[in-house]
Amino acid sequence: MPTSDLIVIGGGIVGLATAYKFQLRFPGSSVILLEKEPDLASHQTGRNSGVLHSGIYYKPGSLKAKNCREGKQAMEAFCRNEGVPYDICGKVIVALSDEELPRLQGIYERGQANGVRCEVIERGRLLELEPHVAGIRALHVPETGIVNYSMVCERLAARIKEAGGEIKLGTCARRFRSDGPRTIVETLSGDFAARQVVNCAGLYSDHVAALTGEKPPAKIIPFRGEYFELKLEAEHLVRNLIYPVPDPAFPFLGVHFTRMIAGGVECGPNAVLAFAREGYFKTTINPSELAESLTYPGFLRLAAKYWRMGAGEMWRSVSKGAFVRALSRLVPEIDASQLTPAPAGVRAQALLPDGSLVDDFLIETHGNVVNVLNAPSPAATSALTIGDSVVERLAAGRG
Ligand SMILES: Cc1cc2nc3c(=O)[nH]c(=O)nc-3n(C[C@H](O)[C@H](O)[C@H](O)COP(=O)(O)OP(=O)(O)OC[C@H]3O[C@@H](n4cnc5c(N)ncnc54)[C@H](O)[C@@H]3O)c2cc1C
Known part of the structure; x- marks a missing residue:
């Protein structure tokens, strides 16, 4: 051999x-x-969202922060050399209430610490960038981009x-x-x-x-992220990328809007336990993989601690109305008739036995x-x- x-x-x-x-x-x-x-x-x-992330969210000094900053530059250079189209279109992270302003400020400070070019903008400037968005203040991250991985x-x-x-x-x-x-x-x-x-x-x-x-x-626990796509007639409601202010404990939660490099706007995702590691549909069940998740002490601890949040994510999985309500907090003109289901993705999330996510x-x-x-x-x-x-x-x- x-x-x-x-x-x-x-x-x-x-x-x-x-x-x-x-x-x-x-x-x-x-x-x-x-x-x-x-x-x-x-x-x-x-099956991902195709975002070239700026590195704004991650703990300064972490592998994510370092690799994302350097990796994004390397990825852009690779795409330029190889003729892969990408677009540095920018994104806005939108605060919807006074309550979210301290967290928005926290993300701004993280961005500064990580060397990400970003700016706090008031509603007037926000509407110039995204005319259909709600929000009282936002963070504009001009260097975020999109690509097809x-x-x-x-x-x-x-x-x-x-x-x-x-x-x-x-x-x-x-x-x-x-x-x-x-x-x-x-x-x-x-x-x-x-x-x-x-x-x-x-x-x-x-x-x-x-x-x-x-x-x-750690064990991999699969979380399915479900998406909708805007119908053609509603695509004008979103110019680029519109994100909510994330919960620091679960930065990947919170539905958002992502323009895709090949055209179209993706809306979502939620995050629900997948009943198989490659369970892209609600009906896909792998009994042994499901049992592995459900008997893992780390998952049981996570579920016990955050059952309310998990229930909300599951509700958005079964109720299009609930999903649309979450989206319309960011873009109030969105309604259910403008959304069509899009393919789901499954995240491999490593979870420790004590129930904490490997960040x-x-x-x-x-x-x-x-x-x-x-x-x-x-x-x-x-x-x-x-x-x-x-x-x-x-x-x-x-x-
Ligand atoms: C819904 C979603 C949205 C995301 N959005 C973004 C984004 O916008 N930007 C971003 O930077 N990241 C994003 N991510 C994260 C990103 O997609 C992943 O971090 C990245 O794709 C991981 O790549 P990977 O090669 O490790 O895993 P994968 O792409 O899952 O590849 C692993 C491969 O291993 C193969 N494999 C498994 N077992 C075996 C075996 N025994 N023998 C041979 N082959 C095997 C599998 O078939 C698979 O092809 C997103 C992820 C998800 C799920």
Whole structure:
């Protein structure tokens, strides 16, 4: 069995960026990427909102803050060089009441600490930017952008292949075993051997880590985000990106409006427990995966603490009226007849046994395996610098 230098598990944006960066760092090295689906970017990467995040929300000094700032620049440069269209269209974060103003100010201060260009604007300026929005004051973040991450993945895959790398689609890593200094990855299409392995399996990153012999500190709990899209006749209500002031404990909650690079405006998402890790529909149930979530102490603690918030998210999942009411707080002219259902996404959220969310990116090394154990938003924006961090670890492991 030929031995390659590196096997990457997972053909989402993090796995592809890692393989690409490894080849740049070690020209002539042999890399194989295994993806279980027939296509790349089939899960989180291909179902996300396509935002190039500015890095405004994240705790200064965190991996998210650092990787998002540097990663966004790297992603823009990659898109320019590769001819992938993107648009730095800006976004507004809108305070709807006096009560939200201190939190808006807090985000502004975080933005300043993170080096993000942003400005507090009053209602007059807000209406120039977004004529149909509610709100008494807002934060304008001109450097936020939009892109299609599936197109980024196509270009990454092309570069990996040009540099001699192999991408094996429809190839699921099922078991791992050691053979001296090599790791053997077993799949139904045969075994693959490598000196080093990186696990970028997204929604299954904890399972894959366990297969390699690591005991991951957190479990992935899948949260489905459901969306609507504005019908053509209502698209004029949103020019770019309109976000609410987030709850600091759950920055990913709060429905918002996102113009997409290929046209159209996405509205949402909510966040509800998915009954399967790849459960894109309310009716998709995987009994063993559901039981895994429901019996995990971390999930039970989270649910007990935040049941009221969870109930609100579930209510918005079953009631279009409730979803529309949440959207119309930001854009009052929106009504249900202007919205059509759009594809859902599932977030891989790493949760600790004590019920706390793993907030930052989490990457761990176990022998000659590097496990990317938590790569939620803004990991698409940050993928190229996450790739650099993983390659740093691999380089250290090569001695
Ligand atoms: C609804 C939603 C909206 C988001 N919006 C944004 C945004 O606007 N901007 C942003 O920066 N981020 C956003 N994110 C986050 C971003 O999409 C993810 O952080 C990023 O895509 C993670 O990439 P990944 O490669 O780690 O995971 P994935 O894209 O999920 O890829 C993992 C891959 O591993 C494969 N795999 C799993 N197990 C195996 C196995 N055993 N063998 C082989 N292959 C395997 C899977 O099939 C999958 O293709 C959003 C996420 C969601 C869900």
